[in-house]
Amino acid sequence: MLTLLNILTIQMLFYVVIFFTSQTTAIVVYTSWERHALVGTDVRLSCSFFSWKWTSPEVTFSWHYRPDRARDSIAIFHYTGGVPYVDNKGPFRDRLEFVGNPSRRDGSILIKNVDIADNGTFTCDAKNPPDIAGSPSNVRLLVFENVPVEAGVITGAIIGVVLGLLILIVAIYYLMRFLVARRVFSLSMSKHGKKGKGKEGSQQKQALAVTDPAKLKAAASEKKKQESRREKK
Amino acid sequence: MLAILLATIVLHLTDLIILFISTCANAWRTHGVTNYDLWHDCTQRNGGYHCRGTSDADWLQAVQALMVLATIFCLISFIIFLCQLFTLLKGGRFFFTAVFQVLASLFVMSGAIIYTVMSPEWKNESDGYGYAFVLAWLAFPLTLISGFIYIVLRKKE
Numbered sequence: 001m002l003t004l005l006n007i008l009t010i011q012m013l014f015y016v017v018i019f020f021t022s023q024t025t026a027i028v029v030y031t032s033w034e035r036h037a038l039v040g041t042d043v044r045l046s047c048s049f050f051s052w053k054w055t056s057p058e059v060t061f062s063w064h065y066r067p068d069r070a071r072d073s074i075a076i077f078h079y080t081g082g083v084p085y086v087d088n089k090g091p092f093r094d095r096l097e098f099v100g101n102p103s104r105r106d107g108s109i110l111i112k113n114v115d116i117a118d119n120g121t122f123t124c125d126a127k128n129p130p131d132i133a134g135s136p137s138n139v140r141l142l143v144f145e146n147v148p149v150e151a152g153v154i155t156g157a158i159i160g161v162v163l164g165l166l167i168l169i170v171a172i173y174y175l176m177r178f179l180v181a182r183r184v185f186s187l188s189m190s191k192h193g194k195k196g197k198g199k200e201g202s203q204q205k206q207a208l209a210v211t212d213p214a215k216l217k218a219a220a221s222e223k224k225k226q227e228s229r230r231e232k233k
Numbered sequence: 234m235l236a237i238l239l240a241t242i243v244l245h246l247t248d249l250i251i252l253f254i255s256t257c258a259n260a261w262r263t264h265g266v267t268n269y270d271l272w273h274d275c276t277q278r279n280g281g282y283h284c285r286g287t288s289d290a291d292w293l294q295a296v297q298a299l300m301v302l303a304t305i306f307c308l309i310s311f312i313i314f315l316c317q318l319f320t321l322l323k324g325g326r327f328f329f330t331a332v333f334q335v336l337a338s339l340f341v342m343s344g345a346i347i348y349t350v351m352s353p354e355w356k357n358e359s360d361g362y363g364y365a366f367v368l369a370w371l372a373f374p375l376t377l378i379s380g381f382i383y384i385v386l387r388k389k390e
Contacts, residue, residue: 154291158298163305 027134047124061107260363299344338376
């Protein structure tokens with residue numbers, strides 16, 4: 001009995017199956033947006049991709065480089081047929097190394113000993129046959145003489161540390177008062193059971209002298225005097 | 234007695250307002266129509282302001298942090314003063330208030346000193362220190378005096 005709902009459900013399933021089997025959506029290439037580096041350090045430019053198909057053995061990665069003020073980009077790296085080909089004539093000769101793992105979809109390269117002249121845009125293009133339609137991704141390399149501290153890092157750190165110390169000191173102060181008050185309470189309870197009221201007065205006198213004297217001293221000394229007078233009677 | 238209390242409160246509020254203005258106004262150093270520090274470098278051009286962020290110098294960030302902390306501590310000391318006004322025993326001193334107020338004055342002093350020592354050299358006569366810098370140096374002795382008043386002040390019924 002084919003009701004309207006049944007027909008619609010079957011149609012939906014049909015479209016989903018068609019969508020997943022004849023998938024021709026584009027490959028998506030991922031790189032960082034920007035990389036910062038100090039002069040003389042090594043920089044790893046990472047490149048990965050997302051594709052609906054399994055990673056094919058004919059996967060290819062290619063890197064291009066465009067200096068900051070130039071219009072054209074030059075090819076500096078190509079991985080195809082399972083073999084990486086590194087540029088040995090351009091500005092990165094002897095400085096470029098392939099550190100990626102193509103079977104894990106990682107096409108990262110390592111540039112050693114960067115210089116100010118290496119400022120520019122690196123483009124990574126990955127192809128995973130039969131999934132080849134997609135746009136490459138750019139990562140900008142910025143090389144500094146000395147890395148500037150970002151605005152507000154030191155400010156936030158100083159403010160955070162001081163306020164944290166303040167809260168810590170207040171918390172410890174209240175914790176100490178609470179702990180000492182509890183010790184007083186437990187001591188007076190145990191002594192009260194064993195030796196009666198004579199010892200209790202002296203225990204309270206000792207413990208109360210330890211707690212915050214500024215606020216409790218006046219009231220406590222009044223209490224003690226009254227109690228000792230009562231006991232003597 | 235009431236007069237002393239009112240004078241103390243007025244002094245404390247004056248300190249608080251001075252600290253707020255000095256921290257938030259962007260006029261620690263002026264150069265013609267441009268005012269620099271503590272947060273932006275702003276130039277007045279064609280009736281509008283063109284601003285960009287200050288240099289990321291370490292000492293400038295330290296001054297920012299110290300001024301913000303001084304303002305926060307002055308505010309905390311005012312709140313604690315109002316609390317202690319109602320909860321302190323007769324004859325007690327406003328100890329916590331004094332501590333926070335003196336700490337605030339130390340922070341303002343450190344910030345003003347660091348800025349004075351490290352601020353860039355001037356090139357011509359139209360440069361000068363802005364009003365926010367003057368207020369910061371003014372806030373230091375006022376908060377210190379206020380802190381000492383709280384140390385000396387005793388609560389009477």
